[in-house]
Amino acid sequence: MGLADDRTPGFSDQQTRWDRWRRTLRLHWGAIAIGVVFLVLSLVYNITIPAWEADNELSHFNYVRYIIDHRALPAIDAVIDPPAITDVCRSGEENILAELTHQFRQPPLYYLLGAATTFWTDADSSGPAAANPFRVWDPSQLGYNFALHDPAQEGMPYSGTLLALHMLRLLSGLIGLAGLLATYLLGLLLFDGRRSLALAMMAVNAFIPQYLFASAIVNNDILIAALSSWCVYLCIYAVLRDGRARSLFLPAFLAALALTAKYNGLVLLPLVALTALVVLLRSLRSNRERIVPVVIGIGVMTLLASIPAIVLLAYNKVFYHEFFGSYSTVSNSLPDLLPATAASRGSGVGYAVQYAFATLWGQFGWDTITLPGWIVAVLALVCLLAAAGVILFLLDRKQPRRMRWIVVAASLFLLATLVQSFAKSIGSLEPRGRYIFPAISVICYLLVLGLHRVLPQRVKLAGVTALWIGLLILAIAVPFAVLQPAYAAPSIESSAELLPGEEPLDVTIGGFAQLLGYRVDSQKLAAGDPVEVTLVWKALQPTPSNYSMSIHLLDANRYPRAWVMSHPGHGNYPTSIWQPGDVFRDTYSLYWADTAWEQLPAQALLKVALFCPGTGVVADDYLQVVNAQGDSLGDAVYFGRIKVHGEQPTTDSLAQASPAYTFGDEIALDSVQLSPETPLPGQPLEITMQWQALRQPDADYTVFAHLINAQGQWVTGNDLPLTGGYYPSSLWEGGETVTHTHTLDIPASLPIGGYTVQVGLYDPQSGQRLPVTGRDGTQMVDDQFELASFEAPRFRSYIPMVVVTDDSAP
Incomplete structure (x- = not known):
C-alpha cells in the first residue's frame, strides 16, 4: 500500500498540514496568547522609553552603526564622529563622548544581528546633541535622563537615527520572544507535558519587568538570556529524552554562540560539560563496548559546536592580546570566584544578593530607576515561599530521582550565575540583576515548581496563576507609573498668575527666562530636614542653548548649606525647548547641611541662577539678572526667609x-x-x-x-x-x-x-x-x-x- 493509501480520504496534503496547524494552535493557544501580549508590551516599553535612556544604549547603537558603516568589527581604539553640537553651553558633551564607544569591547554577535536588521536605515547621527551631566549625583532630583530630549523631534513617525534605534529595539523584542519559547518548551519537558505549569513558567518569564525592559532597548543582555534559555532546554532534553552524543551539538553550539554574545555566557560551559558527562555515563552503562565511539562523538560534536567561540577568542588574542578582548575585566575578575577571595568580602555578600535580587525584577534607565520597595518585598516573600517548596520537593522521596537531581543541577546553575555576576561587578557589591539573565528560565522553573509544591492542594494552580497575573499587572503598570513619570516634563500653563502661597519675584534672567515667583513649603526647618522650593518660570523668547539652573540654600553669611544644579524640569525640560509664553512650576528639595562652626538658630535664604557650566580651566558663565524696572541684580537673584532652628523653644x-x-x-x-x-x-x-x-x-x-x-x-x-x-x-x-x-x-x-x-x-x-x-x-x-x-x-x-x-x- 502506497503513501496515498495512508492518507485520510478526501483530504489533500495542504488540508492535512492545515489540520496539524489547527491542532497545534488548539494545544498551545495559551503560549501564543502570552507571546502576543509580550510583544505588545515590548512595543509599549519600546515607545515609552525615550531615546538613549537605557544603560549604554548609545554605545550599543554605535557598535551596530560602526559595523554597517565600516563593514568590520570596531578596533579597541576605534573613533567615531560625535554628534553635531549647536548648544553654546555644550551641555553634557563630555558624557556623550565618554559613551560613544564604551561598549565596543563587547563580543559582536548581537551587533552583527543588529547590523543585518538595520543596514537599510539612514542613521544621520551617532547620538544625542546634548546630555544631562547632573544625573549621576541625585537622579531623583536632577533627572534620570542621560540625554536632553525634544519631544517634537523624537515623536513618531520615526526616521533616520530614531528609526534605526527603534528597529534595533524591535529586534530585542523578537529575541526576547524566542527566549520565551525556550522557557515554554522547558516547562513542557520538566513538568511532563502539564501545559498549565509550562504556561505559568513562560508567563512569569514574559512579565518580569526587567525582562520586558531588556526586550525593548538596544542591549546584548536579552540575546544572552534567549541563547541561555535554549541551551538549558536542549541540555535537559539531551538528559531526559535523547542520550545520543549528537544531541550535544546544539547545546554546545548555543553555549559557544552565547559566549560570542556576552562573556557571562561562560556560565553555560559547566552546564554543557555536565550534560556531556551524563550522556557519557549513560552510554557506558548501556554498552561498554561503544564507549570509545561515544567519547569520540562527544569530542567531535563539542569541537564543531565550539567553532564560533574559538574564532572569537582567537580574534581577541590576535588583535587585543586578551582572550576576552578589551573586556579585560572578565579575566581580572575570575580570581573573585575563589573561595578565599569571596570569604574576604563576606560582609558585603548579603547586600550584593539583595541588590541583585531587587534589580533582577526591575532596574530601568541608566540603572537608576527601580521598582518601589514594597513590591520588591512582596516578591522576596514569594521567592522565599518558592524556595521552601523546592526544598520540600528535594526531600520528597516519592519524586523521581532524576527530577530531584535536575532540581539540584538547576539550583547549582543559578548559584553559579549569581557568583559569576558578583565577580563581574569587580567586587563593587552591586551586581546587576540582568547579569543573572543566563539563568532566567531556570529561575522561572524553580519559582513555579516551588510554589506548586508548597501550596495546599486546592490552591496550587491558583497560587501559581496569581504569581504570573500579578507580574502581568506590574508589567502593564511600569511604563505608565514608573517610566513615564521619570521622564515627564512639567505641566505647561498659559496663565502667569501666582497661586495662593506663592511669593512674587518678577526678575528676568538672560533675557529669555522670567522668574515670576516662588513658594517655600515651610518657613522653619531643622538641620537635616528638607525644604521644598517651587520656582515659577515663564519663557519670554526661545534660546538654542541648554542653560543649567542652580538653587542654593544659604545661611545669613551667604555661605551655601545645600544646593541643586540641574536642567529645568529635573532635566526633562531644557531651556532649548522652551516656547514663548509657557509657564511652568519646578520643585526641588534641599537639605540644610551642618558645619563644624554651626550656629543655630539661623536664617536661611535662597539663591537662583542660570549658567553655562565651565570646565576644569573655564569658569561657569552666569547669565545676568534684572528686575522689573530693568535694574541689574548681578548674576543671581536672592530671596526668601527661612528659619533653621536647633532645639524647639517652649x-x-x-x-x-x-x-x-x-x-x-x-x-x-x-x-x-x-x-x-x-x-x-x-x-x-x-x-x-x-x-x-x-x-x-x-x-x-x-x-x-x-x-x-x-x-x-x-x-x-x-x-x-x-x-x-x-x-x-x-x-x-x-x-x-x-x-x-x-x-x-x-x-x-x-x-x-x-x-x-x-x-x-x-x-x-x-x-x-x-x-x-x-x-x-x-x-x-x-x-x-x-x-x-x-x-x-x-x-x-x-x-x-x-x-x-x-x-x-x-
Whole structure:
C-alpha cells in the first residue's frame, strides 16, 4: 500500500498540514496568547522609553552603526564622529563622548544581528546633541535622563537615527520572544507535558519587568538570556529524552554562540560539560563496548559546536592580546570566584544578593530607576515561599530521582550565575540583576515548581496563576507609573498668575527666562530636614542653548548649606525647548547641611541662577539678572526667609526671674557681660547680651551702643542688627534665648570727664526705637538704658631730658 493509501480520504496534503496547524494552535493557544501580549508590551516599553535612556544604549547603537558603516568589527581604539553640537553651553558633551564607544569591547554577535536588521536605515547621527551631566549625583532630583530630549523631534513617525534605534529595539523584542519559547518548551519537558505549569513558567518569564525592559532597548543582555534559555532546554532534553552524543551539538553550539554574545555566557560551559558527562555515563552503562565511539562523538560534536567561540577568542588574542578582548575585566575578575577571595568580602555578600535580587525584577534607565520597595518585598516573600517548596520537593522521596537531581543541577546553575555576576561587578557589591539573565528560565522553573509544591492542594494552580497575573499587572503598570513619570516634563500653563502661597519675584534672567515667583513649603526647618522650593518660570523668547539652573540654600553669611544644579524640569525640560509664553512650576528639595562652626538658630535664604557650566580651566558663565524696572541684580537673584532652628523653644524656657530690661512687649534683656568690666579709653569694649523673645518680634531690630559724654553729646557708637543679621529678630519665637555680641571701640583720646554707654533697639525701616522699661517698671528716657559709665582720667605728659654729646668737637 502506497503513501496515498495512508492518507485520510478526501483530504489533500495542504488540508492535512492545515489540520496539524489547527491542532497545534488548539494545544498551545495559551503560549501564543502570552507571546502576543509580550510583544505588545515590548512595543509599549519600546515607545515609552525615550531615546538613549537605557544603560549604554548609545554605545550599543554605535557598535551596530560602526559595523554597517565600516563593514568590520570596531578596533579597541576605534573613533567615531560625535554628534553635531549647536548648544553654546555644550551641555553634557563630555558624557556623550565618554559613551560613544564604551561598549565596543563587547563580543559582536548581537551587533552583527543588529547590523543585518538595520543596514537599510539612514542613521544621520551617532547620538544625542546634548546630555544631562547632573544625573549621576541625585537622579531623583536632577533627572534620570542621560540625554536632553525634544519631544517634537523624537515623536513618531520615526526616521533616520530614531528609526534605526527603534528597529534595533524591535529586534530585542523578537529575541526576547524566542527566549520565551525556550522557557515554554522547558516547562513542557520538566513538568511532563502539564501545559498549565509550562504556561505559568513562560508567563512569569514574559512579565518580569526587567525582562520586558531588556526586550525593548538596544542591549546584548536579552540575546544572552534567549541563547541561555535554549541551551538549558536542549541540555535537559539531551538528559531526559535523547542520550545520543549528537544531541550535544546544539547545546554546545548555543553555549559557544552565547559566549560570542556576552562573556557571562561562560556560565553555560559547566552546564554543557555536565550534560556531556551524563550522556557519557549513560552510554557506558548501556554498552561498554561503544564507549570509545561515544567519547569520540562527544569530542567531535563539542569541537564543531565550539567553532564560533574559538574564532572569537582567537580574534581577541590576535588583535587585543586578551582572550576576552578589551573586556579585560572578565579575566581580572575570575580570581573573585575563589573561595578565599569571596570569604574576604563576606560582609558585603548579603547586600550584593539583595541588590541583585531587587534589580533582577526591575532596574530601568541608566540603572537608576527601580521598582518601589514594597513590591520588591512582596516578591522576596514569594521567592522565599518558592524556595521552601523546592526544598520540600528535594526531600520528597516519592519524586523521581532524576527530577530531584535536575532540581539540584538547576539550583547549582543559578548559584553559579549569581557568583559569576558578583565577580563581574569587580567586587563593587552591586551586581546587576540582568547579569543573572543566563539563568532566567531556570529561575522561572524553580519559582513555579516551588510554589506548586508548597501550596495546599486546592490552591496550587491558583497560587501559581496569581504569581504570573500579578507580574502581568506590574508589567502593564511600569511604563505608565514608573517610566513615564521619570521622564515627564512639567505641566505647561498659559496663565502667569501666582497661586495662593506663592511669593512674587518678577526678575528676568538672560533675557529669555522670567522668574515670576516662588513658594517655600515651610518657613522653619531643622538641620537635616528638607525644604521644598517651587520656582515659577515663564519663557519670554526661545534660546538654542541648554542653560543649567542652580538653587542654593544659604545661611545669613551667604555661605551655601545645600544646593541643586540641574536642567529645568529635573532635566526633562531644557531651556532649548522652551516656547514663548509657557509657564511652568519646578520643585526641588534641599537639605540644610551642618558645619563644624554651626550656629543655630539661623536664617536661611535662597539663591537662583542660570549658567553655562565651565570646565576644569573655564569658569561657569552666569547669565545676568534684572528686575522689573530693568535694574541689574548681578548674576543671581536672592530671596526668601527661612528659619533653621536647633532645639524647639517652649514656653517653659521663659526666665523665672524678671529681666533687667524689657523692650516693648517683644524682647527682654536678661543679662549683659562686659569685657573689660570697666571701659577704658583706647580699648574695644566687648558687650555680650543675652536676649529673650517674649513673643515673635515684629521686625528685624538693630541694637545700638553709643558712647555719650557728660554733656549728653554723642561721641561714638556702633549700630548692628541683632546677631549681626545671622538670625534676625523677626524669626525669633516666644521663649527663645539668643546671644548677641557687640563691640564698641572706645577712642584712645577722650576729653577729661564722665562717659556712659547707652544701649537700645530700633526698627531700621522706620527708625523708631522700642520703649525700654527697667526691672522696677521705670520707663527709660529716650528709649535707651545706661549699660556702663566711666571717667576719662587726666594724664600728665613727661618728656625726658636727653643729653646729646658731639663726639666730633675738639
